[in-house]
Amino acid sequence: MTPIELYIHIPFCVKKCLYCDFLSGVFDEKMQRRYVAALCTEIKYMASQVHGVEVATIYVGGGTPSWLSEDLMDSIITTVKSSFRVNPLAEISVECNPGTLSAEKLNVYRSVGINRLSIGLQSANDDELKELGRIHDYNRFLHTFDLVRKAGFDNVNVDIMTGLPHQTVEKLERTLNAVTMLRPEHISAYSLIIEEGTPFYDKYKFDAVKQHAGMETEDLPTDEESYHLYKYTMDYLEKKGYKRYEISNYARGEKVCRHNIGYWDRVPYLGLGLGAATLYQNRRADNIRDIYKYCEIAEQIAEGKEISTELSSPFYDNEETLSKKEAMEEFMFLGLRKIDGVNRSDFFNMFGIDIEAIYGPIITALRNQGFMDAKEGRLFLTDIGIDVSNQVLAQFLLDK
Numbered sequence: 001m002t003p004i005e006l007y008i009h010i011p012f013c014v015k016k017c018l019y020c021d022f023l024s025g026v027f028d029e030k031m032q033r034r035y036v037a038a039l040c041t042e043i044k045y046m047a048s049q050v051h052g053v054e055v056a057t058i059y060v061g062g063g064t065p066s067w068l069s070e071d072l073m074d075s076i077i078t079t080v081k082s083s084f085r086v087n088p089l090a091e092i093s094v095e096c097n098p099g100t101l102s103a104e105k106l107n108v109y110r111s112v113g114i115n116r117l118s119i120g121l122q123s124a125n126d127d128e129l130k131e132l133g134r135i136h137d138y139n140r141f142l143h144t145f146d147l148v149r150k151a152g153f154d155n156v157n158v159d160i161m162t163g164l165p166h167q168t169v170e171k172l173e174r175t176l177n178a179v180t181m182l183r184p185e186h187i188s189a190y191s192l193i194i195e196e197g198t199p200f201y202d203k204y205k206f207d208a209v210k211q212h213a214g215m216e217t218e219d220l221p222t223d224e225e226s227y228h229l230y231k232y233t234m235d236y237l238e239k240k241g242y243k244r245y246e247i248s249n250y251a252r253g254e255k256v257c258r259h260n261i262g263y264w265d266r267v268p269y270l271g272l273g274l275g276a277a278t279l280y281q282n283r284r285a286d287n288i289r290d291i292y293k294y295c296e297i298a299e300q301i302a303e304g305k306e307i308s309t310e311l312s313s314p315f316y317d318n319e320e321t322l323s324k325k326e327a328m329e330e331f332m333f334l335g336l337r338k339i340d341g342v343n344r345s346d347f348f349n350m351f352g353i354d355i356e357a358i359y360g361p362i363i364t365a366l367r368n369q370g371f372m373d374a375k376e377g378r379l380f381l382t383d384i385g386i387d388v389s390n391q392v393l394a395q396f397l398l399d400k
């Protein structure tokens with residue numbers, strides 16, 4: 001049996017955050033029910049197309065999956081379990097936002113086998129939460145975290161953000177202190193990115209340009225300040241017993257996110273739901289992004305109609321087969337995001353050639369510059385290599 005991962009996309013949010021460009025929006029319950037019925041059709045359809053696989057992890061992301069009513073979440077997980085062979089020890093994660101969970105909902109989650117929750121906090125400062133357009137304040141997060149613990153979840157991630165407008169070290173410290181006091185098993189700390197098409201882009205686009213150019217900024221931290229906030233986060237979390245295992249991810253003990261490690265290790269995955277991405281049998285594909293079209297296709301399949309398509313799934317919008325070079329590049333880009341980097345023998349097993357035969361001169365140059373190091377058959381970026389990871393990873397593009 002080949003292990004695979006499933007990513008399931010729930011594109012619904014209570015309200016759109018001001019910085020967010022994810023594929024999500026505000027839809028009423030009728031649309032949510034229609035979408036989940038379509039999603040279950042896609043789950044069954046895709047399960048009928050793949051053979052000899054066992055699901056190792058399931059990640060329900062969004063959007064705000066915890067906003068769905070419990071019967072809808074129940075039907076999604078139950079459909080997966082009745083359609084695919086799922087490892088009894090599979091990690092099953094759901095993304096949640098404060099204020100969208102209840103004790104009853106959490107009991108249903110537990111009863112269907114959900115065993116990991118990821119809660120979006122972003123900041124413990126109410127002024128920052130307001131600025132981000134989040135639906136909750138810090139107290140609401142505390143209430144949600146308490147509910148989650150009382151329901152017995154012992155594998156919980158909390159998301160925080162650095163590089164917020166007017167963020168100072170003191171404000172960041174308040175967030176880090178508040179979160180680490182609660183002892184979640186995992187913390188993800190991402191830097192704010194000003195994405196085109198968002199209200200934040202309209203408000204901060206000039207500042208973002210100045211930030212990238214290393215100039216003085218008005219609202220966003222300067223490039224230097226952002227770097228300081230990122231380093232401060234890393235040192236703070238490591239002192240509190242959170243080990244960094246990827247550029248933005250920290251875990252206590254063994255509680256890393258197995259699903260994400262699978263992405264960085266290029267374990268095959270099926271993306272189910274609107275806009276979800278797939279990597280399977282060395283093919284990459286993206287699902288369609290129009291929710292009405294997505295539902296119509298699923299409804300036609302459910303009625304037994306044939307859908308004509310040249311792609312491997314009627315839900316795909318695009319599909320490409322990766323060349324060996326592209327797969328090697330991906331192996332390096334993704335694997336080097338992990339703090340312990342890539343394994344030479346994995347490269348050989350995957351591509352039938354020594355990593356040195358492809359990347360030898362680049363590896364030597366990066367090691368000489370102090371950006372890369374090697375130990376026990378692994379190659380990994382050093383701290384200074386991670387600081388300039390975009391430039392370093394670009395070196396692994398073949399045919400530059």
Ligand code: SF4
Binds near residue numbers: 017097
């Ligand atoms: S809750 Fe998450 S997905 Fe929804 S709008 Fe906010 S950041 Fe985006």
